[in-house]
Amino acid sequence: MTPPATRPLVAGNWKMHKGPREASVFCDAFAAALEAEPAGSADLLLFPSAVALGAVARHPIVERVGVGAQTVHPEPSGAFTGELSAEMAVDAGATWALAGHSERRHVFGESDADVAARVRACLRAGLRPMVCVGETLEERRRGHLEGVLRRQLEAVLPPLDDTAADAWAIAYEPVWAIGTGETASPDDAREAHLLLRRVLGDHGRAVPRILYGGSVKPDNAGELLATEAVDGVLVGGASLDPASFRAIAGASDPR
Ligand code: PGA
Secondary structure: OOOOOOOOOEEEEEOOOOHHHHHHHHHHHHHHHHHHHHOOEEEEEEEOOOHHHHHHHHHHHHHHEEEEOOEEOOOOOOOOOOOOHHHHHOOOOEEEEEEEEEEHHHHHOOOOOHHHHHHHHHHOOOEEEEEEEOOOOHHOOOOOOOHHHHHHHHHHOOOOOOOOOHOOOOOOOOOHHHOOOOOOOHHHHHHHHHHHHHHHHHHOOOOOEEEEOOOOHHOOOOOOOOOOOOOEEEEOOHHOHHHHHHHHHHHEEEE
């Protein structure tokens, strides 16, 4: 098994927040915050709304921060009103895309096969997919943690057959910790991340960076980023504020 990259990846998922003007205001403030106090050791990435992708991608902040789409449609173009293709996301300046975020799975009904189709679309267009996996509280209580994570991860492995470990990532986001203020303990995160590594090892795959997501805030980011097998964080609510996202980005720096 290849060891994962050592530079942590700190990513912000803006969900359905911020249009292009608000995104530019954020980028101005975030750039100023980084200039005042650089977040040295982390790679940074933002997933703005589709309509704000271009605004972030054209902002000078992209010298320091990567940009990704929150979801893409499997097809490159066509009669799919309201959808965004991976090719269009690339045209807007994206280099990454989320696939299988729990809100896409649970609110919009995306199946494991749908997620795999979106991963395939990312790779076709040259986007790096960040595949989100995670169990619900009910699944955890019934002891299905391993089964759920294994099923969700194995579903995307065929399209990722020839993909280098640094050209994709996994985000472990327990559904019960997303937007709830409940954070998985470092032990919970370690257990799930090691389990994901084991699944990859069973398939002879190199290990990409595995991020933790779910109620990550400035005051718990340091502990999570220091946890064994946690290679970064995917931040929702706390990524909307430039100061708090800056604090999380710097949480992996030595003090
Ligand atoms: P949260 O969201 O940080 O607001 O819990 C995380 C996510 O959904 O990616």
